[in-house]
Amino acid sequence: MSERRPYRRPMPSNWWWAPGPYRAYTIRELTGVAIVIYGAVLLAGLISLASGPSSYAGFLAFLKSPFSLLLHLVLLAAVVYHVKTWFETLPKTQPKIIVDGKPVPAEQITKYATMVAAGCSLALILLVMGVAR
Amino acid sequence: MPDAALAAKTVELRILRYRPASDERPSYESFHVPYSQEMSVLEALQSIKDTLDGSLSFRWSCRMAVCGSCGMMINGKPQLACSTFLRNLPPGPVTLEPLNNFPIERDLVVTVGDFVKKIESIYPYIIPKVPRTIEEGAYLQTPAQMAAYESFSDCINCMLCYAACPQFGENPDFIGPGAMALLQRYNGDSRDGGQRLRLDQIHGENGVWSCTAVGYCSEVCPKQVDPANAVNQNKTNSAFDFFLSFVRKA
Numbered sequence: 001m002s003e004r005r006p007y008r009r010p011m012p013s014n015w016w017w018a019p020g021p022y023r024a025y026t027i028r029e030l031t032g033v034a035i036v037i038y039g040a041v042l043l044a045g046l047i048s049l050a051s052g053p054s055s056y057a058g059f060l061a062f063l064k065s066p067f068s069l070l071l072h073l074v075l076l077a078a079v080v081y082h083v084k085t086w087f088e089t090l091p092k093t094q095p096k097i098i099v100d101g102k103p104v105p106a107e108q109i110t111k112y113a114t115m116v117a118a119g120c121s122l123a124l125i126l127l128v129m130g131v132a133r
Numbered sequence: 134m135p136d137a138a139l140a141a142k143t144v145e146l147r148i149l150r151y152r153p154a155s156d157e158r159p160s161y162e163s164f165h166v167p168y169s170q171e172m173s174v175l176e177a178l179q180s181i182k183d184t185l186d187g188s189l190s191f192r193w194s195c196r197m198a199v200c201g202s203c204g205m206m207i208n209g210k211p212q213l214a215c216s217t218f219l220r221n222l223p224p225g226p227v228t229l230e231p232l233n234n235f236p237i238e239r240d241l242v243v244t245v246g247d248f249v250k251k252i253e254s255i256y257p258y259i260i261p262k263v264p265r266t267i268e269e270g271a272y273l274q275t276p277a278q279m280a281a282y283e284s285f286s287d288c289i290n291c292m293l294c295y296a297a298c299p300q301f302g303e304n305p306d307f308i309g310p311g312a313m314a315l316l317q318r319y320n321g322d323s324r325d326g327g328q329r330l331r332l333d334q335i336h337g338e339n340g341v342w343s344c345t346a347v348g349y350c351s352e353v354c355p356k357q358v359d360p361a362n363a364v365n366q367n368k369t370n371s372a373f374d375f376f377l378s379f380v381r382k383a
Contacts, residue, residue, distance in 0.1 A: 003153050003154040004153060004238065005153035005154075006153075006236035006237060006238055006244050007151055007153070007158060007159060007236060007237045008236045008237075009159070009233070009237065011234070011299070011302040011303060015299050015302065016299070021297075021347070021348075021349040021352065022299060022347070022349070025345075025347045025348070025349070029345075089346055089348065091362070092346065092348060092351065092359070092361045092362045092365045092366075093346075093362075093365040093366060093368070093369065094366055094369070095281070095321075095366050095369075096280070096281055096284075096321075096362075098277045098280050098281055100277075101275070101276040101277040101280055102280055103280050103281075103284070106359075
Protein backbone atom coordinates (compact mmCIF):
# COMPACT_ATOMS: atom_id res chain seq x y z
CA MET A 1 0.00 0.00 0.00
CA SER A 2 1.26 3.48 -0.81
CA GLU A 3 2.37 5.62 2.13
CA ARG A 4 2.08 8.78 0.03
CA ARG A 5 0.71 11.77 1.90
CA PRO A 6 2.34 14.84 0.33
CA TYR A 7 2.63 17.68 2.83
CA ARG A 8 2.25 21.23 1.58
CA ARG A 9 3.94 23.77 3.82
CA PRO A 10 1.87 26.96 4.09
CA MET A 11 3.32 30.10 2.52
CA PRO A 12 4.12 32.59 5.33
CA SER A 13 1.70 35.53 5.05
CA ASN A 14 4.57 37.99 5.62
CA TRP A 15 6.85 36.52 2.93
CA TRP A 16 7.08 39.92 1.24
CA TRP A 17 8.96 41.36 4.22
CA ALA A 18 11.35 38.41 4.70
CA PRO A 19 14.92 39.76 4.86
CA GLY A 20 16.84 39.50 1.60
CA PRO A 21 15.52 39.46 -1.96
CA TYR A 22 11.81 39.56 -1.07
CA ARG A 23 12.19 42.66 1.11
CA ALA A 24 14.31 44.33 -1.58
CA TYR A 25 11.54 43.57 -4.08
CA THR A 26 8.85 45.02 -1.80
CA ILE A 27 10.87 48.20 -1.24
CA ARG A 28 11.45 48.49 -5.00
CA GLU A 29 7.72 48.24 -5.66
CA LEU A 30 6.85 50.66 -2.83
CA THR A 31 9.21 53.31 -4.18
CA GLY A 32 6.97 53.30 -7.28
CA VAL A 33 4.36 54.98 -5.04
CA ALA A 34 6.81 57.89 -4.63
CA ILE A 35 6.58 58.51 -8.36
CA VAL A 36 2.78 58.62 -8.12
CA ILE A 37 2.97 61.14 -5.24
CA TYR A 38 5.46 63.28 -7.14
CA GLY A 39 3.17 63.17 -10.17
CA ALA A 40 0.28 64.26 -7.93
CA VAL A 41 2.33 67.25 -6.68
CA LEU A 42 3.04 68.31 -10.28
CA LEU A 43 -0.61 67.87 -11.19
CA ALA A 44 -1.65 70.00 -8.20
CA GLY A 45 0.74 72.67 -9.49
CA LEU A 46 -0.80 72.57 -12.95
CA ILE A 47 -4.34 72.79 -11.57
CA SER A 48 -3.45 75.75 -9.32
CA LEU A 49 -1.73 77.44 -12.28
CA ALA A 50 -4.93 77.09 -14.29
CA SER A 51 -7.01 78.43 -11.38
CA GLY A 52 -5.33 81.83 -11.36
CA PRO A 53 -2.40 83.79 -9.82
CA SER A 54 -3.47 83.64 -6.17
CA SER A 55 -3.98 79.91 -6.32
CA TYR A 56 -0.56 79.46 -7.95
CA ALA A 57 1.07 81.68 -5.33
CA GLY A 58 -0.42 79.38 -2.69
CA PHE A 59 1.10 76.37 -4.45
CA LEU A 60 4.52 78.09 -4.55
CA ALA A 61 4.22 78.87 -0.84
CA PHE A 62 3.50 75.19 -0.21
CA LEU A 63 6.61 74.22 -2.19
CA LYS A 64 8.74 76.48 0.02
CA SER A 65 7.36 75.06 3.26
CA PRO A 66 9.64 72.82 5.40
CA PHE A 67 7.15 69.96 5.01
CA SER A 68 7.35 70.20 1.21
CA LEU A 69 11.17 70.35 1.28
CA LEU A 70 11.30 67.25 3.47
CA LEU A 71 8.71 65.50 1.29
CA HIS A 72 10.70 66.27 -1.84
CA LEU A 73 13.93 64.98 -0.28
CA VAL A 74 12.22 61.68 0.64
CA LEU A 75 10.58 61.47 -2.80
CA LEU A 76 13.87 62.19 -4.54
CA ALA A 77 15.66 59.41 -2.61
CA ALA A 78 12.84 56.97 -3.38
CA VAL A 79 12.71 57.91 -7.05
CA VAL A 80 16.50 57.59 -7.46
CA TYR A 81 16.31 54.10 -5.91
CA HIS A 82 13.38 53.23 -8.16
CA VAL A 83 15.22 54.44 -11.25
CA LYS A 84 18.28 52.36 -10.30
CA THR A 85 16.24 49.16 -9.83
CA TRP A 86 14.13 49.96 -12.91
CA PHE A 87 17.17 49.96 -15.15
CA GLU A 88 18.51 46.84 -13.43
CA THR A 89 15.24 45.09 -14.31
CA LEU A 90 15.17 46.45 -17.87
CA PRO A 91 17.40 43.75 -19.48
CA LYS A 92 15.04 41.09 -18.13
CA THR A 93 12.07 42.55 -19.95
CA GLN A 94 13.41 42.59 -23.50
CA PRO A 95 14.57 40.06 -26.07
CA LYS A 96 18.30 39.40 -26.12
CA ILE A 97 20.27 41.94 -28.14
CA ILE A 98 22.76 40.07 -30.35
CA VAL A 99 25.85 41.98 -31.49
CA ASP A 100 28.53 40.16 -33.51
CA GLY A 101 26.81 36.86 -32.81
CA LYS A 102 26.91 37.30 -29.02
CA PRO A 103 24.23 38.47 -26.58
CA VAL A 104 24.96 41.86 -24.99
CA PRO A 105 25.44 41.31 -21.20
CA ALA A 106 22.63 42.61 -18.95
CA GLU A 107 25.03 44.92 -17.07
CA GLN A 108 25.92 46.74 -20.29
CA ILE A 109 22.27 47.23 -21.26
CA THR A 110 21.64 48.68 -17.78
CA LYS A 111 24.68 50.96 -18.08
CA TYR A 112 23.88 52.36 -21.51
CA ALA A 113 20.16 52.78 -20.81
CA THR A 114 20.94 54.64 -17.57
CA MET A 115 23.37 56.90 -19.43
CA VAL A 116 20.78 57.70 -22.13
CA ALA A 117 18.14 58.41 -19.49
CA ALA A 118 20.54 60.62 -17.51
CA GLY A 119 21.43 62.47 -20.74
CA CYS A 120 17.74 63.03 -21.56
CA SER A 121 17.06 64.27 -18.01
CA LEU A 122 20.00 66.68 -18.21
CA ALA A 123 18.86 67.97 -21.62
CA LEU A 124 15.35 68.50 -20.20
CA ILE A 125 16.69 70.38 -17.17
CA LEU A 126 18.84 72.63 -19.40
CA LEU A 127 15.88 73.24 -21.70
CA VAL A 128 13.61 74.21 -18.80
CA MET A 129 16.29 76.47 -17.32
CA GLY A 130 16.78 78.09 -20.73
CA VAL A 131 13.04 78.70 -21.15
CA ALA A 132 12.68 80.00 -17.59
CA ARG A 133 15.49 82.55 -18.00
CA MET B 134 49.17 11.75 15.73
CA PRO B 135 48.50 14.74 18.01
CA ASP B 136 45.26 14.75 19.99
CA ALA B 137 44.03 17.85 18.18
CA ALA B 138 44.11 16.03 14.84
CA LEU B 139 42.26 13.05 16.34
CA ALA B 140 39.46 15.25 17.62
CA ALA B 141 38.02 15.62 14.13
CA LYS B 142 35.98 18.69 13.31
CA THR B 143 32.28 18.06 12.88
CA VAL B 144 29.42 20.00 11.36
CA GLU B 145 25.80 20.02 12.48
CA LEU B 146 23.10 19.55 9.86
CA ARG B 147 19.57 20.51 10.90
CA ILE B 148 17.31 18.66 8.49
CA LEU B 149 13.58 19.10 8.05
CA ARG B 150 12.29 15.53 8.08
CA TYR B 151 8.93 14.15 7.09
CA ARG B 152 7.99 10.48 7.03
CA PRO B 153 4.40 10.33 5.78
CA ALA B 154 3.67 6.96 7.43
CA SER B 155 4.52 8.16 10.93
CA ASP B 156 4.80 11.98 11.02
CA GLU B 157 1.79 14.27 11.20
CA ARG B 158 3.92 17.18 9.97
CA PRO B 159 7.59 17.86 9.18
CA SER B 160 10.01 18.52 12.05
CA TYR B 161 13.73 19.19 12.37
CA GLU B 162 16.31 16.57 13.29
CA SER B 163 20.00 17.31 13.87
CA PHE B 164 22.94 15.20 12.75
CA HIS B 165 26.66 15.69 13.37
CA VAL B 166 28.99 14.52 10.63
CA PRO B 167 32.80 14.75 10.24
CA TYR B 168 33.74 17.93 8.40
CA SER B 169 36.31 18.27 5.66
CA GLN B 170 37.33 21.16 3.44
CA GLU B 171 36.23 19.40 0.27
CA MET B 172 32.83 18.28 1.54
CA SER B 173 29.70 19.33 -0.33
CA VAL B 174 26.30 19.42 1.35
CA LEU B 175 25.37 16.37 -0.75
CA GLU B 176 28.38 14.44 0.58
CA ALA B 177 27.40 15.38 4.14
CA LEU B 178 23.91 13.97 3.47
CA GLN B 179 25.41 10.80 1.99
CA SER B 180 27.59 10.48 5.08
CA ILE B 181 24.47 10.63 7.28
CA LYS B 182 22.69 8.05 5.15
CA ASP B 183 25.72 5.71 5.17
CA THR B 184 26.63 5.92 8.84
CA LEU B 185 23.89 7.48 10.98
CA ASP B 186 20.40 7.04 9.51
CA GLY B 187 19.76 4.97 6.39
CA SER B 188 16.14 6.15 6.24
CA LEU B 189 17.05 9.76 5.34
CA SER B 190 15.63 10.46 1.86
CA PHE B 191 17.01 12.89 -0.72
CA ARG B 192 17.45 12.90 -4.49
CA TRP B 193 20.79 12.96 -6.21
CA SER B 194 22.51 11.55 -9.24
CA CYS B 195 25.39 13.26 -11.08
CA ARG B 196 27.23 15.10 -8.23
CA MET B 197 28.34 17.77 -10.69
CA ALA B 198 25.46 20.24 -11.14
CA VAL B 199 24.26 18.69 -14.37
CA CYS B 200 21.29 16.47 -13.49
CA GLY B 201 19.34 18.98 -11.38
CA SER B 202 18.19 16.37 -8.82
CA CYS B 203 19.62 17.62 -5.53
CA GLY B 204 17.99 21.06 -5.26
CA MET B 205 17.02 21.97 -1.69
CA MET B 206 16.79 24.93 0.67
CA ILE B 207 20.24 25.38 2.21
CA ASN B 208 20.08 27.93 5.04
CA GLY B 209 16.86 29.19 3.47
CA LYS B 210 18.21 29.66 -0.07
CA PRO B 211 17.40 27.32 -2.98
CA GLN B 212 20.67 25.69 -4.04
CA LEU B 213 22.08 22.46 -5.45
CA ALA B 214 23.46 20.31 -2.62
CA CYS B 215 26.25 18.97 -4.85
CA SER B 216 27.70 22.35 -5.77
CA THR B 217 27.31 23.96 -2.34
CA PHE B 218 30.36 23.39 -0.17
CA LEU B 219 30.30 23.40 3.63
CA ARG B 220 33.40 25.61 3.72
CA ASN B 221 31.48 28.40 1.96
CA LEU B 222 28.59 28.39 4.43
CA PRO B 223 28.63 30.53 7.57
CA PRO B 224 29.84 28.77 10.73
CA GLY B 225 27.21 27.02 12.84
CA PRO B 226 24.49 24.53 12.02
CA VAL B 227 23.48 24.14 8.38
CA THR B 228 19.71 24.06 7.91
CA LEU B 229 18.44 21.83 5.11
CA GLU B 230 14.83 21.81 3.97
CA PRO B 231 13.06 20.48 0.90
CA LEU B 232 12.50 23.03 -1.89
CA ASN B 233 10.00 25.72 -0.92
CA ASN B 234 6.63 25.93 -2.66
CA PHE B 235 6.43 22.20 -3.46
CA PRO B 236 4.54 19.48 -1.57
CA ILE B 237 6.94 17.30 0.45
CA GLU B 238 6.88 13.60 -0.42
CA ARG B 239 9.40 12.52 2.19
CA ASP B 240 12.28 14.29 3.99
CA LEU B 241 14.06 16.35 1.29
CA VAL B 242 12.13 14.85 -1.62
CA VAL B 243 9.39 16.98 -3.19
CA THR B 244 6.58 16.23 -5.66
CA VAL B 245 7.64 17.00 -9.23
CA GLY B 246 4.56 15.80 -11.13
CA ASP B 247 2.97 19.24 -11.68
CA PHE B 248 6.29 20.66 -12.91
CA VAL B 249 6.67 17.85 -15.45
CA LYS B 250 3.10 18.51 -16.68
CA LYS B 251 3.96 22.20 -17.17
CA ILE B 252 7.06 21.25 -19.14
CA GLU B 253 4.94 18.98 -21.33
CA SER B 254 2.31 21.67 -21.84
CA ILE B 255 4.62 24.10 -23.68
CA TYR B 256 5.35 21.80 -26.65
CA PRO B 257 9.01 21.32 -25.66
CA TYR B 258 10.30 20.43 -29.09
CA ILE B 259 11.01 22.13 -32.40
CA ILE B 260 7.97 22.42 -34.63
CA PRO B 261 9.56 23.19 -38.02
CA LYS B 262 8.26 26.21 -39.93
CA VAL B 263 8.64 24.29 -43.16
CA PRO B 264 9.27 20.55 -42.69
CA ARG B 265 12.22 19.27 -44.66
CA THR B 266 12.86 15.80 -45.99
CA ILE B 267 16.11 13.96 -45.22
CA GLU B 268 17.19 14.55 -48.82
CA GLU B 269 16.80 18.30 -48.34
CA GLY B 270 19.36 18.19 -45.53
CA ALA B 271 19.65 19.66 -42.02
CA TYR B 272 17.90 22.74 -40.65
CA LEU B 273 20.65 25.37 -40.71
CA GLN B 274 21.24 28.15 -38.21
CA THR B 275 23.82 30.93 -37.81
CA PRO B 276 25.75 31.42 -34.53
CA ALA B 277 23.83 34.68 -33.97
CA GLN B 278 20.49 32.87 -34.37
CA MET B 279 21.67 30.28 -31.87
CA ALA B 280 22.81 32.95 -29.41
CA ALA B 281 19.23 34.26 -29.28
CA TYR B 282 18.02 31.18 -27.37
CA GLU B 283 21.12 29.23 -26.31
CA SER B 284 21.20 30.26 -22.65
CA PHE B 285 17.60 29.06 -22.22
CA SER B 286 18.63 25.61 -23.42
CA ASP B 287 20.99 25.27 -20.43
CA CYS B 288 18.11 24.63 -18.00
CA ILE B 289 18.59 21.42 -15.98
CA ASN B 290 15.04 21.33 -14.53
CA CYS B 291 16.33 21.63 -10.95
CA MET B 292 13.29 23.73 -9.95
CA LEU B 293 15.33 26.12 -7.79
CA CYS B 294 13.63 28.99 -9.64
CA TYR B 295 10.21 27.70 -8.55
CA ALA B 296 11.38 27.51 -4.94
CA ALA B 297 12.53 31.14 -5.27
CA CYS B 298 9.26 32.41 -6.76
CA PRO B 299 6.71 33.80 -4.26
CA GLN B 300 4.04 34.02 -6.97
CA PHE B 301 4.37 30.27 -7.59
CA GLY B 302 4.17 29.83 -3.81
CA GLU B 303 0.89 31.75 -3.78
CA ASN B 304 -0.47 30.05 -6.90
CA PRO B 305 0.90 26.58 -7.68
CA ASP B 306 -0.85 26.67 -11.07
CA PHE B 307 1.34 29.56 -12.28
CA ILE B 308 3.33 28.21 -15.25
CA GLY B 309 6.48 29.53 -13.56
CA PRO B 310 10.01 30.50 -14.56
CA GLY B 311 11.49 27.11 -15.55
CA ALA B 312 8.75 26.11 -18.01
CA MET B 313 8.78 29.63 -19.49
CA ALA B 314 12.57 29.43 -20.00
CA LEU B 315 12.10 26.18 -21.89
CA LEU B 316 9.26 27.73 -23.89
CA GLN B 317 11.52 30.62 -24.87
CA ARG B 318 14.26 28.15 -25.82
CA TYR B 319 11.93 26.90 -28.58
CA ASN B 320 10.07 30.14 -29.38
CA GLY B 321 13.41 31.91 -29.81
CA ASP B 322 14.80 29.23 -32.13
CA SER B 323 14.97 30.39 -35.75
CA ARG B 324 14.03 26.87 -36.94
CA ASP B 325 10.84 26.79 -34.88
CA GLY B 326 7.37 27.76 -36.04
CA GLY B 327 5.31 26.73 -33.00
CA GLN B 328 4.91 30.19 -31.42
CA ARG B 329 1.13 30.35 -31.91
CA LEU B 330 0.65 26.91 -30.34
CA ARG B 331 2.49 28.05 -27.23
CA LEU B 332 0.56 31.33 -26.85
CA ASP B 333 -2.14 29.85 -24.61
CA GLN B 334 0.46 28.94 -21.99
CA ILE B 335 1.92 32.45 -22.18
CA HIS B 336 -1.17 34.60 -21.82
CA GLY B 337 -3.56 32.22 -20.11
CA GLU B 338 -4.80 32.90 -16.59
CA ASN B 339 -1.76 31.17 -15.08
CA GLY B 340 0.66 32.48 -17.70
CA VAL B 341 3.31 35.18 -17.59
CA TRP B 342 1.06 37.88 -16.12
CA SER B 343 1.16 36.10 -12.75
CA CYS B 344 4.81 37.17 -12.58
CA THR B 345 5.55 40.42 -10.71
CA ALA B 346 9.24 40.54 -11.69
CA VAL B 347 10.66 39.70 -8.28
CA GLY B 348 13.67 38.41 -10.23
CA TYR B 349 14.95 36.04 -7.51
CA CYS B 350 14.46 33.08 -9.89
CA SER B 351 17.33 34.29 -12.07
CA GLU B 352 19.54 34.93 -9.04
CA VAL B 353 19.30 31.35 -7.76
CA CYS B 354 19.61 29.67 -11.17
CA PRO B 355 22.77 27.50 -11.07
CA LYS B 356 23.11 27.64 -14.87
CA GLN B 357 22.58 31.40 -15.47
CA VAL B 358 19.54 30.62 -17.61
CA ASP B 359 17.86 33.89 -16.55
CA PRO B 360 14.29 32.55 -16.47
CA ALA B 361 13.02 35.99 -15.39
CA ASN B 362 14.07 37.24 -18.82
CA ALA B 363 12.11 34.44 -20.50
CA VAL B 364 8.98 35.25 -18.49
CA ASN B 365 9.17 39.01 -18.91
CA GLN B 366 9.98 39.15 -22.62
CA ASN B 367 6.91 36.98 -23.11
CA LYS B 368 4.83 39.63 -21.37
CA THR B 369 5.85 41.86 -24.27
CA ASN B 370 4.94 39.11 -26.75
CA SER B 371 1.60 38.58 -25.01
CA ALA B 372 0.76 42.30 -25.04
CA PHE B 373 1.83 42.57 -28.68
CA ASP B 374 -0.39 39.64 -29.61
CA PHE B 375 -3.31 41.21 -27.71
CA PHE B 376 -3.11 44.41 -29.80
CA LEU B 377 -2.43 42.49 -33.00
CA SER B 378 -5.62 40.50 -32.41
CA PHE B 379 -7.67 43.67 -33.08
CA VAL B 380 -5.84 44.23 -36.36
CA ARG B 381 -6.43 40.62 -37.37
CA LYS B 382 -10.17 40.92 -36.66
CA ALA B 383 -10.47 44.18 -38.55
